[in-house]
Amino acid sequence: xxxxxxxxxxxxxxxxxxxxxxxxxxxxxxxxxxxxxxxxxxxxxxxxxxxxxxxxxxxxxxxxxxxxxxxxxxxxxxxxxxxxxxxxxxxxxxxxxxxxxxxxxxxxxxxxxxxxxxxxxxxxxxxxxxxxxxxxxxxxxxxxxxxxxxxxxxxxxxxxxxxxxxxxxxxxxxxxxxxxxxxxxxxxxxxxxxxxxxxxxxxxxxxxxxxxxxxxxxxxxxxxxxxxxxxxxxxxxxxxxxxxxxxxxxxxxxxxxxxxxxxxxxxxxxxxxxxxxxxxxxxxxxxxxxxxxxxxxxxxxxxxxxxxxxxxxxxxxxxxxxxxxxxxxxxxxxxxxxxxxxxxxxxxxxxxxxxxxxxxxxxxxxxxxxxxxxxxxxxxxxxxxxxxxxxxxxxxxxxxxxxxxxxxxxxxxxxxxxxxxxxxxxxxxxxxxxxxxxxxxxxxxxxxxxxxxxxxxxxxxxxxxxxxxxxxxxxxxxxxxxxxxxxxxxxxxxxxxxxxxxxxxxxxxxxxxxxxxxxxxxxxxxxxxxxxxxxxxxxxxxxxxxxxxxxxxxxxxx
Amino acid sequence: xxxxxxxxxxxxxxxxxxxxxxxxxxxxxxxxxxxxxxxxxxxxxxxxxxxxxxxxxxxxxxxxxxxxxxxxxxxxxxxxxxxxxxxxxxxxxxxxxxxxxxxxxxxxxxxxxxxxxxxxxxxxxxxxxxxxxxxxxxxxxxxxxxxxxxxxxxxxxxxxxx
Numbered sequence: 001x002x003x004x005x006x007x008x009x010x011x012x013x014x015x016x017x018x019x020x021x022x023x024x025x026x027x028x029x030x031x032x033x034x035x036x037x038x039x040x041x042x043x044x045x046x047x048x049x050x051x052x053x054x055x056x057x058x059x060x061x062x063x064x065x066x067x068x069x070x071x072x073x074x075x076x077x078x079x080x081x082x083x084x085x086x087x088x089x090x091x092x093x094x095x096x097x098x099x100x101x102x103x104x105x106x107x108x109x110x111x112x113x114x115x116x117x118x119x120x121x122x123x124x125x126x127x128x129x130x131x132x133x134x135x136x137x138x139x140x141x142x143x144x145x146x147x148x149x150x151x152x153x154x155x156x157x158x159x160x161x162x163x164x165x166x167x168x169x170x171x172x173x174x175x176x177x178x179x180x181x182x183x184x185x186x187x188x189x190x191x192x193x194x195x196x197x198x199x200x201x202x203x204x205x206x207x208x209x210x211x212x213x214x215x216x217x218x219x220x221x222x223x224x225x226x227x228x229x230x231x232x233x234x235x236x237x238x239x240x241x242x243x244x245x246x247x248x249x250x251x252x253x254x255x256x257x258x259x260x261x262x263x264x265x266x267x268x269x270x271x272x273x274x275x276x277x278x279x280x281x282x283x284x285x286x287x288x289x290x291x292x293x294x295x296x297x298x299x300x301x302x303x304x305x306x307x308x309x310x311x312x313x314x315x316x317x318x319x320x321x322x323x324x325x326x327x328x329x330x331x332x333x334x335x336x337x338x339x340x341x342x343x344x345x346x347x348x349x350x351x352x353x354x355x356x357x358x359x360x361x362x363x364x365x366x367x368x369x370x371x372x373x374x375x376x377x378x379x380x381x382x383x384x385x386x387x388x389x390x391x392x393x394x395x396x397x398x399x400x401x402x403x404x405x406x407x408x409x410x411x412x413x414x415x416x417x418x419x420x421x422x423x424x425x426x427x428x429x430x431x432x433x434x435x436x437x438x439x440x441x442x443x444x445x446x447x448x449x450x451x452x453x454x455x456x457x458x459x460x461x462x463x464x465x466x467x468x469x470x471x472x473x474x475x476x477x478x479x480x481x482x483x484x485x486x487x488x489x490x491x492x493x494x495x496x497x498x499x500x501x502x503x504x505x506x507x508x509x510x511x512x513x514x515x516x517x518x519x520x521x522x523x524x525x526x527x528x529x530x531x532x533x534x535x536x537x538x539x540x541x542x543x544x545x546x547x548x549x550x551x552x553x554x555x556x557x558x
Numbered sequence: 559x560x561x562x563x564x565x566x567x568x569x570x571x572x573x574x575x576x577x578x579x580x581x582x583x584x585x586x587x588x589x590x591x592x593x594x595x596x597x598x599x600x601x602x603x604x605x606x607x608x609x610x611x612x613x614x615x616x617x618x619x620x621x622x623x624x625x626x627x628x629x630x631x632x633x634x635x636x637x638x639x640x641x642x643x644x645x646x647x648x649x650x651x652x653x654x655x656x657x658x659x660x661x662x663x664x665x666x667x668x669x670x671x672x673x674x675x676x677x678x679x680x681x682x683x684x685x686x687x688x689x690x691x692x693x694x695x696x697x698x699x700x701x702x703x704x705x706x707x708x709x710x711x712x713x714x715x716x717x718x719x720x
Contacts, residue, residue, distance in 0.1 A: 118577065119580070122577075122580060122581060123584055123585075126631070127631045128577075130576070147631060179631060180573075180634050181572075181573060181630070181631050181632055181633050181634045182631045303629070304625050304628070305625035305626050305628075305629055308618075308621065309622060
């Protein structure tokens, strides 16, 4: 059947099972929106800024495991998506970003609202397409979703000139993808797996380091079975939170710059590091040549380029974490490593996560603990970036995959609230909390209008210390308390802001009000903003100073 | 470190598509790898192009370059042919100052190298030199004393033997 390019796009998105588009219309996508007007199967979620749309698509993808879709017009619409695309790229999140483009005849002419979005996004996306004719639309959409969602997932951009939207072509949706340059490898090499098993069996001090790849490949069950069967302790990266239940005795919680002491000690003293779906980011390793100095390294990753990029792997296994773990579960036996387990338990006893409690002032860690208790750990948590992000990572017990959404690689402030919107759209029955700083929240505060418009019951918990807290912490510790450019002298009353937008606002200034406010927010039908006025100079501890080895942590001692 | 920075010749088969060169070039600049030279043109099948990239780096950098190139969707095949038996050629056009006194000498050098003179004017000659990198370097060095006015090099093209 013949139809115009815009309609072919809609039909193709439906074939890919797309239910929601996050975005903002504009001149270069107006034909797509015209076809969307009477399309019952796809709901358009109108965010208030394209960055919000990109993060919402990302949050939707992280929470559901499906590909999230954002749409924006050409020029400024497209460039506003950029931070969201880079965020998804760094964390390997499958999104497809559709941008309008000026007609092909005008490309390169500095036309109105023209930007070379393909050029701009080239280093921050998995792949991109400029659709030059309506004939290319269906195949492009098919490939884009396939590339975004398979292998190491990532963002794909479809740049769609206006004439290709208007002109007609025969619509036929391809049923398969043929890409000779893209063939992800899923099965792990049997010989490498056998080598890994031997190495694990002979290790005395093994640790598993699980990353976001475990979540991407839906391998949490397998990871748990494997770790429990062998009896190996598990630490996770920020991206891996929820891949292994932190309530389990084998959990070491998160490692790295703001990891637990026991996780960092375990990794620093292990003789075997089994890294699954993580890429040894500098925030994880600390000083590289002092990282896990005595360890042999087994590295499971679907992206060969992640293996031996920073930390050399003795046994590299390229493939899908789930399939490889499945293989390994059958071949592993319980390890005889009692002294090591005892040592780790000793570290856990001596160096628990802790903070100074107070009955006068709200401690940010206390807020996080209370959110955990009130939601029984069932909530989806989305965060901004900074101190509150680390507290949410540390003081909430993460037990389920796809329940902690955070910008790990790019560290995008303002990610949390729009990501929570995407998560709530994808998981309407879940309690979704955006835990955000006062700084992060103000970077996408306009999305309050979105949650009210669509009555999305997102609960925003602002950890409000009137500072860009993480920068202030660095300035306190390493710059002689010279607080440069970090103080929010005139923060608005966020509860009132929420009310003005049409949401419920609660301002909390005393510790005893914390839990009632959280309970009230959960019981409230619509969106709620709780402004927790917290201890303004609280620090995130423990901390590995930048460039120091992992075992050299400061603070956070009981 | 410096002695580990080996010269490598990487042969890359790519889809002959709009934007592929930018992706490859961007990968190198974005990740801080230096390209000595890059040539690209269509192969025997019009939908495939071959890039020959001359780079310098230690083993780790080369491994990353190869892996990162392989990650590009439009890249079909990457081979580091440095260690393989292969033939490399480069073409250089050298505009060298020449007057009545030096012209004969220059022509002799050109003949020894089996190169050609492709343009003659009262004050200059244009020499076309084809060969591997060493040969090109050698003739450039020999012509330098006469005054090289302009130099264009294509970068190397390489193909495995057999």
